[in-house]
Each structure stands twice: as structure tokens, then as C-alpha cells.
Amino acid sequence: MTRNQYQIIAQRIFKSENQRIAVEAVVFDGLSSYEAEKRFDVPKGTLSRNVRKYRDEVEYLTQVVES
Numbered sequence: 128m129t130r131n132q133y134q135i136i137a138q139r140i141f142k143s144e145n146q147r148i149a150v151e152a153v154v155f156d157g158l159s160s161y162e163a164e165k166r167f168d169v170p171k172g173t174l175s176r177n178v179r180k181y182r183d184e185v186e187y188l189t190q191v192v193e194s
Contacts, residue, residue: 128185130155136184141177145169150177 133154137147149167152158153174158166160174169177 128154133181136181136188140180140184143169146173146177149174150181153178154181 130151133151134147137150141147141150145167146169149163149169152163152167153160160178163169164171164174
């Protein structure tokens, strides 16, 4: 998954720009969810759910493409 592909998916599933940036930092830069929540001012516990939501979406899209 490239960052450009990530941006397309993230714009569709996340309302907040801060959440999109924070999830990107976790997925691509290796930041922990906890650190990204603090750094990007995302409510506690939200980012773990959003990272999971993004990964589930990628898995779903991968399955659709491979079908």
C-alpha cells in the first residue's frame, strides 16, 4: 500500500484530518497508537480503532481485487 493509496482510502473512512494523519503515522512511520494520539491530538482509544478499521478496509479491498 502506497501513501497515495492510503490517502484515497483514509479520506473515505475518516472524518477528521488529524485522525487520517495519525493513522498514517502509525501505519507508515511505526509510531505507536498511544504516541500518535498524543502527537496529533486524537481522543484516547480512538486511534487503535481507526488503525484496525483501516487495516480491515485494506484486507477487504485486497479480497475484492483477488476475486
